[in-house]
Amino acid sequence: MTLISRAYMAVALAALIVGCGGTPNGDNVHNRSWLSDPSHGAVQVKEVDGLRLSAQFVPVALLIEEEVRASGGGASLRDSLRLAYGGSLNFTITFQAADTPSVPQGDVTMRGVSSYGAYVDRTMALNFDMKEQISLKTPLGGLYRPSLAIAESSYGFSTGRRLTVAFADPEGKIRDAASLDLVVRDIIFNTGIHHFVFDGEQLRTAATYKAE
Amino acid sequence: MPNPDTIRHRSLRDLHPVVAVATVVFAVLVVAGVILLIRTQPRIACVRSQILIGHYAGMTEARQTFDSMTKVWYAELDTLKHDYQTAYDRYKIDYQTLSVPDRKKRSAELDWLENNVQRHTETLTQKSKSEEAKITEGVMRQVNTIIEKYGRDNDYDVILGTTLSGSVLYAREAIDITDDLLKELNSSYRPASFTGSR
Numbered sequence: 001m002t003l004i005s006r007a008y009m010a011v012a013l014a015a016l017i018v019g020c021g022g023t024p025n026g027d028n029v030h031n032r033s034w035l036s037d038p039s040h041g042a043v044q045v046k047e048v049d050g051l052r053l054s055a056q057f058v059p060v061a062l063l064i065e066e067e068v069r070a071s072g073g074g075a076s077l078r079d080s081l082r083l084a085y086g087g088s089l090n091f092t093i094t095f096q097a098a099d100t101p102s103v104p105q106g107d108v109t110m111r112g113v114s115s116y117g118a119y120v121d122r123t124m125a126l127n128f129d130m131k132e133q134i135s136l137k138t139p140l141g142g143l144y145r146p147s148l149a150i151a152e153s154s155y156g157f158s159t160g161r162r163l164t165v166a167f168a169d170p171e172g173k174i175r176d177a178a179s180l181d182l183v184v185r186d187i188i189f190n191t192g193i194h195h196f197v198f199d200g201e202q203l204r205t206a207a208t209y210k211a212e
Numbered sequence: 213m214p215n216p217d218t219i220r221h222r223s224l225r226d227l228h229p230v231v232a233v234a235t236v237v238f239a240v241l242v243v244a245g246v247i248l249l250i251r252t253q254p255r256i257a258c259v260r261s262q263i264l265i266g267h268y269a270g271m272t273e274a275r276q277t278f279d280s281m282t283k284v285w286y287a288e289l290d291t292l293k294h295d296y297q298t299a300y301d302r303y304k305i306d307y308q309t310l311s312v313p314d315r316k317k318r319s320a321e322l323d324w325l326e327n328n329v330q331r332h333t334e335t336l337t338q339k340s341k342s343e344e345a346k347i348t349e350g351v352m353r354q355v356n357t358i359i360e361k362y363g364r365d366n367d368y369d370v371i372l373g374t375t376l377s378g379s380v381l382y383a384r385e386a387i388d389i390t391d392d393l394l395k396e397l398n399s400s401y402r403p404a405s406f407t408g409s410r
Contacts, residue, residue: 047357048353048354048357049353049356049357181402185277186350190346190349190350190353191350191353191354192270192274192347192350192351192353192354193270193273193274193277193350195401195402195403197402197403
């Protein structure tokens with residue numbers, strides 16, 4: 001191996017290490033995966049009865065960029081989203097099967113459902129009733145309800161369902177808390193009440209994401 | 213009398229090679245046999261189900277949620293009962309002054325109000341039962357999932373639950389894992405890290 005190719009390999013390796021393990025950068029996909037790494041403290045997972053429920057903190061900038069890209073919108077959409085989400089604390093709650101089945105399965109909402117009526121009930125609950133079942137608690141006794149809850153019908157090729165919840169935090173009381181307890185009562189699959197506890201410091205680090 | 217200096221302790225190396233090999237093989241077989249014996253013995257543990265469920269933080273919170281829900285429902289029912297009682301009291305006061313057709317009309321109104329209270333009470337009882345069952349089911353799903361994981365992680369073959377109906381009559385304290393399991397359940401329900409503030 002020549003000296004040049006060795007130097008090239010070293011630079012490439014360094015770039016890979018910086019790219020994979022460093023702080024969040026402007027790439028949306030990269031940032032989602034950075035946030036999905038449990039060691040960064042932005043995602044909490046619970047598994048009950050073969051169902052995986054996860055709650056992921058999503059920085060406002062990332063949420064806006066994803067929304068803009070998904071809808072193909074431009075600067076005006078970005079501005080209106082900034083207005084809508086500005087000063088809020090956002091989480092995505094995902095429901096999906098805990099195991100990857102060998103045979104592809106359908107929408108997780110159909111899990112254990114025996115009639116069309118029951119499926120419709122679940123979908124309605126996901127879209128309209130879940131907002132009432134979610135709250136955010138701070139150690140000093142603060143209790144916050146989401147100001148917005150939007151259910152996505154599907155994302156990518158996944159069979160899971162995702163719910164994005166936004167908590168208005170104009171005074172920064174939630175952001176400054178030492179820890180946050182996101183409480184979710186699962187009325188879709190009836191797996192009980194779930195507490196997703198986040199460390200405040202780790203969330204503040206994750207929030208430093210800067211969109212490109 | 214042999215000279216003590218010439219006495220040598222006999223070691224494995226001094227044995228005939230065949231005897232030495234046979235001794236080693238025998239020892240290995242004995243150890244393997246003991247391990248096999250231990251492994252084939254099913255690892256069994258017992259859990260006091262009532263204690264486990266009763267002290268599980270998930271159950272406590274679910275009960276609180278259920279209680280605050282029913283409180284709202286019963287407050288609505290109390291309003292209906294109060295409406296009926298007020299109408300009844302007023303009817304009693306007005307009775308002497310009312311004409312026969314007015315009495316009939318007011319009486320019919322009272323019947324409707326009374327039926328309404330009855331209907332709501334029945335609906336509420338059913339709703340309450342169904343919601344309680346749903347809430348308990350959710351908690352049991354969490355408990356069963358953790359027990360299953362605990363059993364797998366700790367290499368148990370069977371975990372028995374002692375219930376009031378009495379399927380297990382006696383279990384040695386050593387195999388009672390209720391406290392350990394409860395600790396596991398509560399720590400996975402809400403981590404202790406939710407404390408302090410900046």
